[in-house]
Amino acid sequence: MTNWIIQNINYQNEFGEVRIGHSLNEEEEEFVARRRNTVLQCLQKFKIRCSQDEVPNIALxxxxxxxxxxxGLLGSLVQLDKAGLLDCVLYLSGVSGSTWCMASLYQEPDWSTKLETVKNKIIKRISGPGVSWTDTLAKLKKYYYGKDIFSLTDVWAVMLVTTYVKEIDECKLSDQWDQHSKDPFPIYTVIDKQCKQHPWFEISPHEAGYSLTGAFVGTSSFGSQFKNTTKKQDEMDMLYLQALCSSVLADEEEIWKWIKGTTIETLCSCLFNVSPSKDPHSPPTDECYQVLLNLVDMNLAVLKGTDPSALDQSIRTTLTDLSGGQSQLICQLEKLNDDKTAGKKAAKQYMMQYTVDVCNYFSSERKLNSWPFGSICRCIAQWIWGRHYNFLHNMRDEAVPAALLESETRDYIDAGLLLNSPYFSVLRKERDIDLIISLDFSESDYFTTVTQTAETCKKLKIPFPEVNITSEDVKKPKAFYVFKGTNTPTVIHIPLFNVSNCGDKIDAWRKKYGTTQVPYSAEMIAELLQVSGKNFTINRAKLLEQIRVVAEAKYFQAQERQI
Structure with a gap:
């Protein structure tokens, strides 16, 4: 179990402060105190008994x-607002695609007071034209030259996220917060790829850090070096933050397909259309493009377990021709061909080195270093996502796992790869959450998030109710589930598509609204807004009753303590 530390240990340098401790950030505490007044007024409208000091803490x-x-999140929030219950929410936390909605909402000062107008603005944008090719490449160049550490998350932000959110949002999270005195407190969540103990990492307007470990840095300083400092890194913008939170929408095979369909074309455009090399020995566009396509197809072949030797031969032949028969390309694929017992893990390792060698050939031997060609290819080869300087590097503190202190950098990726819901951001003891409203927009099994959270909490001795899901629920999910326990938060679980809003066509709805398909049409967006909002229309009375139960239980407990 985590040892909950009351005191804070602060490490100061010229760029900011690293805080070791579990208490809430002071600015968050101040906000929560103000927001409770809004929650209290909302509950009083429904004649729910509660006191100023014992307002229930509700997280969505x-x-x-x-x-x-x-x-789905936007439609849910709109209907929750129409039900008069949005002002009950103290925290709003998201993973992956939900953070795209959050980022759009928090562009607007006090969005919760004018949600219908804000919704219309967002829908108009994401239903409209995409970001221009010129702006896309300009932003990629800005990321490349503006950072010490460039990763595939930068490419993902520019090439993938913009196709869905239809904008380049360069605002900073820490700069927005003065405009949001009347909105729920936002928490964006990712995971630390290398951390096995407590990987959950949260990013709020004030702090970024490990939710359960209790190690934080100011959000504006996240990514800067805090030992042997060279310079402060600029705070990430909201486009990058959305990419960081949603850095893997599908499995590795799907991402290689995305790279083949989008990124390779961008690389060649950068090289030959936008900033062509002046070296007369640069390879022709078509040949360069084909080698890169073959390289991606080789990675796909290895992932699928099929023979990549024909693609290998094509690449070798082309590179030999380009170098006049003098190619010194050093590749390790022969090891894979010689070792017939090599497993998939070994095959992927050989393929990684092969990819690095090919990329090094282009970026070094063919002198294509003038634009991010070499860096992007190496990031692809080594699968570098969300790499940042480690603000805990070389510090010495027994409260922090040693593994978090040793490495100079950390890689942060989509939390959905581990748990597709941000439970652990709100399960910090200090946030004292009484009621969790979980909206599950997962692709298939809508109950993995809540069952996996219950199992993990049991191992970590974190209070969480017992969760029992029947096989019938998995096949035909209902619209509203309530899980309760002794001295635990109450958890309300709401699957997006269920028997109440979809009838017997749940599978058809899931298929229609896939995770990796092209951006939805205006008609699909309108339909999805309606079906997600319906979950709150049909369950308003049930939700209000659970809020009442939690609020009045807290009220009567306070009364008993005073006697």
């Missing part, structure tokens, strides 16, 4: 799910 969670999650 949005799971991942690409654009389905983005639109």
């Amino acid at each position: 969670l949005g799971s991942g799910g690409g654009q389905r999650a983005m639109v």
Whole structure:
């Protein structure tokens, strides 16, 4: 079990402060105190008994799910607002696609007071034209030259996220917060790829850090070096933050397909159309393009377990021709061909080195270093996502796992790869959450998030109710589930598509709104807004009753303590 530390240990440098401790950030505490007044007024409208000091802490969670999650969360919030219950929410936390919705909402000062207008603005944007090719390449160049560490998350932001959110949002999270005195407190969540103990990492307007470990840095300083400092890194913008939170929408094979269909074309455009090399020995566009396509197809072949030797021979032949028969390309694929017992893991390792060698050939031997060609290819080869300087590097503190202190950098990726809902951001003991409303926009099994959270909490000794799901529920999910326990938060679980809003066509709805498909049409967006909002229309009375139960239980407990 985590040892909950009351005191804070602060490490100061010229760029900011690293805080080791579990208490809430002071600015968050101040906000929560103000927001409770709004919650109190909302509850009093429904004649729910509660006192100023014992207002229930309610958190709303949005799971991942690409654009389905983005639109689903928006539709849910709109209907929750129409039900008069949005002002009950203290925290709004998201994973992956839900963070796209959050980022759009928090562009607008006090969005919760004018949600219908904000919704219309968002829908008009994501139903309209995409970001221009010129702006896309300009933003990619800005990321490349503006950072010490460039990763595939930068490419993902520019090439993938913009196709869905239809904008380049360069605002900073820490700069927005003065405009949001009347909105729920936002928490964006990712995971630390290398951390096995407590990987959950949260990013709020004030702090970024490990939710359960209790190690935080100011959000504006996240990514800067805090030992042997060279310079402060600029705070990430909201486009990058959305990419960081949604850095893997599908499995590795799907991402290689995306790279083949989008990124390779961009690389060649950068090289030959936007900033062509002046070296007379640069390879022709078509040959360069074909080698890169073959390289991606080789990675796909290895992932599928099929023979990549024909693609290998094509690449070798082309590179030999380009170098006049003098290619010194050093590749390790022969090891794979010689070792017939090599497993998939070994095959992927050989393929990684092969990819690095080919990329090094282009970026070094063919002198194509003038634009991000070499860096992007190496990031692809080594699968570098969300890499940042480690603000805990070389510090010495027994409260922090040693593994978090040793490496100079950390890689942060989509939390949906581990748990597709941000439960652990709101399960910090200090946030004292009484009621969790979990909106599940997952692709298939809508109950993995809540069952997996229950299992993990049991191992970590974190209070969480017992969760029992029947096989019938998995096949035909209902619209509203309530899980309760002794001295635990109450958890309300709401699957997006269910028997109440979809009837017997749940599978058809899931198929229609896939995670990795192209951006939805205006008609699909309108339909999804309606079906997600219906979950609150049909369950308004049930939700209000659970809020009443939680609020009045807290009220009567306070009364008993005073006697």
